[in-house]
Amino acid sequence: MSIIKTSYSRRSFLKVTALAGGGMMLSFSWLAGCNPTPEEALTLPKEWFELNSYIKIGENGAVTLMSPNPEFGSNVKTSMPMILAEELDINWKKVIVEQADFFPERFERQFTGGSQGIRLAWKPLRTAGATARQMLINAASKTWNVPAGEITTEGGILFHKPSGKKAGYGEMASKAAGLPVPKEVSLKHINDFKIIGSSRKNVEGLNIVTGKPMFTLDYKQEGMLIAMIVHPPAFGLKVKSVDDATARSMPGIRDVFTIKTLEDDYERNGFDTTSFTELVVVVGNTTWEVMNAKKALKPTWEKISDSSIVVQGRDGKETVTIPAGLESTEGHKASMAEMAKKPGNVLRKDGDPEGAFQKAARVIERTYSAPFLAHNTMEPVNCFAHVTAEKAEIYAPIQAPEFSMRTLTARLGLPKEKIHIRLARMGGGFGQRAYGHHLVEAAVISQKLNAPVKLVYTREDDMTYGIYRPMYTATYKAALDEKNNLIAYQVKAGGIPEGPLGHSQNRFPAGAVDNYLAEEWKQNSNITIGAFRAPRSNFLGGAEQSFLDEVAELAGKDPIAFRLELLERARKNPVGTDNDYDPERYAGVLKLVREKSNWSQTDNNVHRGVAAYFCHNTYVAQVIDLSMKENKPVVEKVYAAVDCGIVVNPDAAANMGEGAIVDGIGNAMFGEMTFVDGVPEKNNFDKYRIIRQMEAPKSIEVHFVQNEHDPTGLGEPLFPPIFAAMANALHKAKGVRLYNQPFSPQIDKKVLG
Amino acid sequence: MAVFILNINGKKQQVDVDPATPMLWVLRDHLNLVGTKYGCGIAACGACTIHLGNIAMRSCMLPVSQVGNQPVTTIEGLSEKGDHPVQKAWLEHDVAQCGYCQAGQIMNAAALLKANPHPGDAEIEAAMNGNLCRCATYVRIRAAIKTAAAG
Numbered sequence: 040m041s042i043i044k045t046s047y048s049r050r051s052f053l054k055v056t057a058l059a060g061g062g063m064m065l066s067f068s069w070l071a072g073c074n075p076t077p078e079e080a081l082t083l084p085k086e087w088f089e090l091n092s093y094i095k096i097g098e099n100g101a102v103t104l105m106s107p108n109p110e111f112g113s114n115v116k117t118s119m120p121m122i123l124a125e126e127l128d129i130n131w132k133k134v135i136v137e138q139a140d141f142f143p144e145r146f147e148r149q150f151t152g153g154s155q156g157i158r159l160a161w162k163p164l165r166t167a168g169a170t171a172r173q174m175l176i177n178a179a180s181k182t183w184n185v186p187a188g189e190i191t192t193e194g195g196i197l198f199h200k201p202s203g204k205k206a207g208y209g210e211m212a213s214k215a216a217g218l219p220v221p222k223e224v225s226l227k228h229i230n231d232f233k234i235i236g237s238s239r240k241n242v243e244g245l246n247i248v249t250g251k252p253m254f255t256l257d258y259k260q261e262g263m264l265i266a267m268i269v270h271p272p273a274f275g276l277k278v279k280s281v282d283d284a285t286a287r288s289m290p291g292i293r294d295v296f297t298i299k300t301l302e303d304d305y306e307r308n309g310f311d312t313t314s315f316t317e318l319v320v321v322v323g324n325t326t327w328e329v330m331n332a333k334k335a336l337k338p339t340w341e342k343i344s345d346s347s348i349v350v351q352g353r354d355g356k357e358t359v360t361i362p363a364g365l366e367s368t369e370g371h372k373a374s375m376a377e378m379a380k381k382p383g384n385v386l387r388k389d390g391d392p393e394g395a396f397q398k399a400a401r402v403i404e405r406t407y408s409a410p411f412l413a414h415n416t417m418e419p420v421n422c423f424a425h426v427t428a429e430k431a432e433i434y435a436p437i438q439a440p441e442f443s444m445r446t447l448t449a450r451l452g453l454p455k456e457k458i459h460i461r462l463a464r465m466g467g468g469f470g471q472r473a474y475g476h477h478l479v480e481a482a483v484i485s486q487k488l489n490a491p492v493k494l495v496y497t498r499e500d501d502m503t504y505g506i507y508r509p510m511y512t513a514t515y516k517a518a519l520d521e522k523n524n525l526i527a528y529q530v531k532a533g534g535i536p537e538g539p540l541g542h543s544q545n546r547f548p549a550g551a552v553d554n555y556l557a558e559e560w561k562q563n564s565n566i567t568i569g570a571f572r573a574p575r576s577n578f579l580g581g582a583e584q585s586f587l588d589e590v591a592e593l594a595g596k597d598p599i600a601f602r603l604e605l606l607e608r609a610r611k612n613p614v615g616t617d618n619d620y621d622p623e624r625y626a627g628v629l630k631l632v633r634e635k636s637n638w639s640q641t642d643n644n645v646h647r648g649v650a651a652y653f654c655h656n657t658y659v660a661q662v663i664d665l666s667m668k669e670n671k672p673v674v675e676k677v678y679a680a681v682d683c684g685i686v687v688n689p690d691a692a693a694n695m696g697e698g699a700i701v702d703g704i705g706n707a708m709f710g711e712m713t714f715v716d717g718v719p720e721k722n723n724f725d726k727y728r729i730i731r732q733m734e735a736p737k738s739i740e741v742h743f744v745q746n747e748h749d750p751t752g753l754g755e756p757l758f759p760p761i762f763a764a765m766a767n768a769l770h771k772a773k774g775v776r777l778y779n780q781p782f783s784p785q786i787d788k789k790v791l792g
Numbered sequence: 793m794a795v796f797i798l799n800i801n802g803k804k805q806q807v808d809v810d811p812a813t814p815m816l817w818v819l820r821d822h823l824n825l826v827g828t829k830y831g832c833g834i835a836a837c838g839a840c841t842i843h844l845g846n847i848a849m850r851s852c853m854l855p856v857s858q859v860g861n862q863p864v865t866t867i868e869g870l871s872e873k874g875d876h877p878v879q880k881a882w883l884e885h886d887v888a889q890c891g892y893c894q895a896g897q898i899m900n901a902a903a904l905l906k907a908n909p910h911p912g913d914a915e916i917e918a919a920m921n922g923n924l925c926r927c928a929t930y931v932r933i934r935a936a937i938k939t940a941a942a943g
Contacts, residue, residue, distance in 0.1 A: 112890030241888060243888070244883045248882045248888070249870075249874040249879065250825075251827070256830065257826035259824065259826075326830075416890075416926060417893045418829070464890070467890045467926045469926075694886060695889065697929070702928045724834070725832075729926065732917050732930050732934070733921045735934075736931065
């Protein structure tokens with residue numbers, strides 16, 4: 040048990056009247072997977088009593104828990120309420136979960152991304168649960184006239200054992216809601232957890248399998264119009280004019296116009312990324328009618344000029360240059376090769392790398408690359424908006440509503456109190472939904488029409504819109520001495536239009552090598568980029584861990600033993616002081632995956648690749664077992680070892696890990712967006728290859744290290760290393776190293792044929 | 793525009809639409825059955841899968857004029873209480889992440905099991921290969937189908 044000051048999340052306890060929600064769907068925790076017995080069946084109370092922003096209790100003992108963060112499939116809508124329920128000490132089967140609207144006065148950090156949801160909500164949610172429980176105890180203490188310290192709770196019931204008194208939370212809820220918030224409360228010892236650490240089904244499970252409306256694309260209201268956009272077909276083009284005569288005359292069409300969504304001189308935040316600030320808009324009654332009219336438009340385009348925008352990013356204010364021109368993948372490859380020859384910006388230097396490379400017995404140098412990637416969430420970009428002179432109602436799939444709010448305020452000319460953002464379940468996010476251009480677009484379209492509007496992108500609009508994972512390259516160099524010890528290590532990496540190293544220069548193997556150098560460069564582009572599951576790490580993890588595998592092989596060492604040797608050096612005698620990883624926890628996942636995969640066991644028909652990585656505060660090691668069937672690689676099994684501290688909802692956590700593994704294998708094998716004259720060459724799933732059922736691993740085991748560390752991120756960390764585990768296993772299968780993603784075309788064409 | 797009388801989830805439904813309108817948009821925009829999802833519009837992702845008779849069909853490329861009086865089943869009509877064996881298996885394995893593609897996956901799996909009650913691994917993979925899941929829940933989808941088949 041630990042005592043915690045409630046001021047940590049004081050704003051959660053402000054009594055603020057909630058904005059009217061409307062259309063809210065309740066999620067009953069017991070509905071997923073089993074039929075409740077009559078005793079368990081939950082009836083809605085006559086009245087709710089709010090104990091804090093997150094918790095309402097009815098007079099009948101029903102409990103509503105608010106899930107603050109937007110849900111895009113990472114299970115926060117189940118696991119966050121589990122944390123509240125644990126400290127509140129209630130029966131999970133009596134819980135109703137409600138998605139909170141965006142409401143920063145009531146909720147901490149309503150942001151889903153960076154694998155930080157559970158990590159940063161851990162203390163605020165526990166505190167909110169514990170504080171409500173204490174208020175119920177205090178209410179019972181006053182009612183029964185007994186010391187609060189003698190009152191215990193279990194499963195939503197208050198007990199005073201010396202007198203034999205007991206009462207349900209519902210009986211004390213009214214009185215508790217009127218009591219002052221305690222200044223400090225006790226949190227449970229983790230050994231006393233009953234809900235955290237035991238698997239609970241997705242609270243939306245039944246709604247999902249029965250097809251209930253839960254996404255913005257499913258939303259409808261009286262008088263709502265459908266709006267679709269036409270954006271320039273290429274990066275480097277803008278709207279010149281549009282002949283809309285035919286489209287206007289088509290059935291069901293209400294209006295066609297061109298609209299400026301963001302002013303050129305608007306000082307953007309890091310999530311205001313917008314590929315095209317002027318769009319052609321078609322508005323009509325139904326989706327199919329608008330889709331047809333969209334095809335009948337005859338727009339003309341003109342080339343953009345060089346320009347620049349001011350962006351307030353994570354490293355402060357920055358002027359970003361947007362060059363004119365129609366870029367192509369072939370040109371990108373050539374310019375990246377040129378840029379890689381020039382000196383980069385030095386991010387970290389230890390010892391004397393130059394000297395060490397000169398005296399090395401052996402120098403290994405390899406260059407890796409990866410293409411632009413499209414997110415391709417299954418639910419295409421869409422957003423509902425109803426903007427009037429007085430207020431704006433937005434219902435959006437959005438990971439980062441706080442960043443959209445400022446832009447909506449500026450663009451609509453409404454104060455933030457008059458803008459209400461409801462958070463829809465998202466049909467995938469992967470980073471793309473952190474960028475709220477669709478909220479701004481829907482809002483300005485609705486404002487112009489003075490009507491409720493649902494903006495819908497077609498798959499083609501979505502896939503060719505941009506905000507892609509950047510294109511990257513990295514050259515790694517390793518120096519070995521006569522005894523095959525790693526004496527120097529160098530990485531020089533760059534990308535279009537952003538390098539992959541960024542804030543990662545202090546990651547392993549920095550700290551484990553005496554002589555170390557990390558350099559970075561970037562090249563501007565008019566192709567827009569954005570966060571994509573494990574930004575930057577999603578390339579670095581694969582490249583670095585492929586390189587270390589090859590270095591280990593050339594040094595005649597087992598790849599796991601080689602990494603453990605380096606980690607031991609980093610533990611005993613680290614180089615530098617700002618290494619960002621814990622060598623013992625890093626070694627821990629390698630040892631666990633070695634044990635779980637029976638690494639020492641070999642089978643001539645099974646080709647094994649290993650990789651490990653630390654990002655988003657979580658350690659991961661993975662082993663892939665590959666077989667070749669009819670000359671095609673088949674992933675028979677994947678073993679993952681993960682150290683993310685305490686796991687809130689283990690089965691859902693494993694599900695997320697499995698997804699990240701399969702997603703990573705898919706992107707390593709197939710993921711690629713290419714360009715010709717600024718035009719994205721793939722615009723739908725017939726051209727853009729996404730991993731499918733037949734290519735997925737036959738089985739996956741995700742093992743969590745058992746410890747008492749506070750939880751860290753999970754949505755991203757299993758993604759980066761699997762790229763390398765795949766490359767390393769493919770090397771074992773055919774003896775050929777793969778340096779350039781995607782791997783599949785090389786396998787199909789020549790390398791492994 | 794033309795009037796069509798459709799047999800959807802056991803009920804007669806009348807719509808007045810362009811005969812070329814795909815069933816996907818008839819269901820979503822005209823009949824408010826939004827469980828059937830739009831993913832690609834070119835029958836390449838399976839999110840819009842419905843049953844025409846006992847056959848799984850991609851509704852995004854199926855014009856309403858070709859449906860006639862064949863019975864149409866959507867995810868909303870697969871079972872009364874979400875207790876079709878495939879739905880139950882999906883809950884047991886807690887398959888979904890974002891959930892967007894799952895109605896299409898479930899409809900495709902239900903049609904597979906109707907035609908082939910005990911499919912082997914290769915048959916499951918082949919039958920389900922047309923249904924994309926961007927969250928990549930494929931391993932659980934396969935396991936859930938086996939559970940449903942084992943009944």
